[in-house]
Amino acid sequence: MLYSKNITRHPVKGIGTWTDGELFYLVRTGIMRDGTFAPTMWRPLLSDEDIYSVIAFLKSDDPLVEAADVDNKEIKYSLVAKFILRFLMKPEEYSEKKIKSPDPKDKIAYGRYLANGVASCYGCHSGNNNKADHVIPENSFEFYGGGSKFVDINGRDILTPNLTMDKETGLGKWSEDDFIRATRDAFRPDGSYIRFPMQRYVEFSDYELSAIWEYLQTVPKIRKPILKSEEYRLTGKDISDGKKIYYKYSCNSCHGDDGIGIYDLRQVNHIYPRDKELKKWIENSSQFSANSKMPTWKGVIEENEYKPLLKYVRLLGEHAD
Ligand code: HEC
Numbered sequence: 269m270l271y272s273k274n275i276t277r278h279p280v281k282g283i284g285t286w287t288d289g290e291l292f293y294l295v296r297t298g299i300m301r302d303g304t305f306a307p308t309m310w311r312p313l314l315s316d317e318d319i320y321s322v323i324a325f326l327k328s329d330d331p332l333v334e335a336a337d338v339d340n341k342e343i344k345y346s347l348v349a350k351f352i353l354r355f356l357m358k359p360e361e362y363s364e365k366k367i368k369s370p371d372p373k374d375k376i377a378y379g380r381y382l383a384n385g386v387a388s389c390y391g392c393h394s395g396n397n398n399k400a401d402h403v404i405p406e407n408s409f410e411f412y413g414g415g416s417k418f419v420d421i422n423g424r425d426i427l428t429p430n431l432t433m434d435k436e437t438g439l440g441k442w443s444e445d446d447f448i449r450a451t452r453d454a455f456r457p458d459g460s461y462i463r464f465p466m467q468r469y470v471e472f473s474d475y476e477l478s479a480i481w482e483y484l485q486t487v488p489k490i491r492k493p494i495l496k497s498e499e500y501r502l503t504g505k506d507i508s509d510g511k512k513i514y515y516k517y518s519c520n521s522c523h524g525d526d527g528i529g530i531y532d533l534r535q536v537n538h539i540y541p542r543d544k545e546l547k548k549w550i551e552n553s554s555q556f557s558a559n560s561k562m563p564t565w566k567g568v569i570e571e572n573e574y575k576p577l578l579k580y581v582r583l584l585g586e587h588a589d
């Protein structure tokens with residue numbers, strides 16, 4: 269299990285008393301003010317101005333960074349999305365060199381910056397996340413060739429796909445629209461769901477995703493066998509239809525096999541006493557909460573699947589009580 273640090277404004281458990289200089293140093297080098305290395309916060313390629321925006325955000329009144337009175341190891345997957353999930357890395361020397369953001373009009377350079385500097389897509393999507401080079405990403409082992417292994421929240425192995433433009437084993441047959449939908453909404457062209465730890469990049473605009481797509485066209489193609497993630501097999505007798513649907517749509521990839529996961533579903537019976545409300549939420553949660561990370565299921569889950577699914581979701585809540 270990976271945890272992200274408490275980076276809320278809480279004065280003791282978070283970063284409430286840190287100076288801008290200390291925060292800047294941390295993001296650029298990954299080194300905390302007590303000298304320890306915090307790879308989750310390390311963004312060596314982020315430009316000076318973007319680091320200042322991040323600092324302003326961390327110090328803002330945004331509910332995402334409201335002082336949280338939680339001990340560091342208890343925070344699972346803070347949704348301050350861009351700062352999650354860094355890997356085994358060693359810190360670099362601090363350099364006084366200024367880093368500038370590229371001009372968004374230079375689309376490929378901008379896409380490269382967003383993919384590598386901001387979102388670290390290569391960190392997960394290269395051949396081995398422990399052999400990624402975070403200073404010169406292009407030197408990463410099998411750069412964007414896929415194959416890094418993660419353990420999902422249910423303890424199964426999940427492997428990253430090849431994002432190079434190889435036609436057989438990469439994204440070579442995808443259209444730009446396919447890519448934008450996959451990255452923003454997390455659905456593949458065949459309608460299947462792209463599971464956690466991939467997340468929906470709802471923060472990026474169409475232009476930004478299009479820039480990433482154009483940049484990926486320039487990355488050398490890699491052809492390698494497609495690696496399969498560990499499958500979820502439902503075994504045993506009397507598996508309810510609802511449970512099958514819960515697995516079919518990978519609800520368990522975020523909400524866990526037991527309904528807890530990165531977001532606890534076990535309050536639904538209290539929050540949505542009527543099926544109508546529960547269904548509405550599941551269909552399109554971004555209507556109710558902006559920047560929701562929950563996928564929009566309208567048009568994906570079939571009408572006749574809702575009844576058994578809702579029943580199963582409610583059952584998860586009952587077991588908790
Ligand atoms: C934390 C690791 C992680 C990061 C960071 C990440 N991804 Fe992914 N991505 C994954 C995993 C794991 C999958 C496979 C999920 C599955 O099998 O359901 C995936 C799947 C995908 C797919 C589906 C491809 C296919 O052939 O099925 C696309 C497209 C994609 N990611 C694009 C991106 C882009 C673009 C970025 C950066 C903006 C990014 N990813 C960042 C882990 C990551």
Ligand code: HEC
Binds near residue numbers: 550557563577
């Ligand atoms: C990408 C991860 C992800 C997947 C996959 C996912 N959810 Fe969610 N879900 C969330 C998150 C995160 C929330 C918390 C609110 C938010 O961010 O919008 C949530 C909230 C919910 C809620 C509201 C819970 C509450 O207490 O208000 C329900 C109900 C729900 N999800 C059901 C489902 C069902 C059913 C599926 C499968 C069809 C599913 N989710 C798939 C991430 C996910």
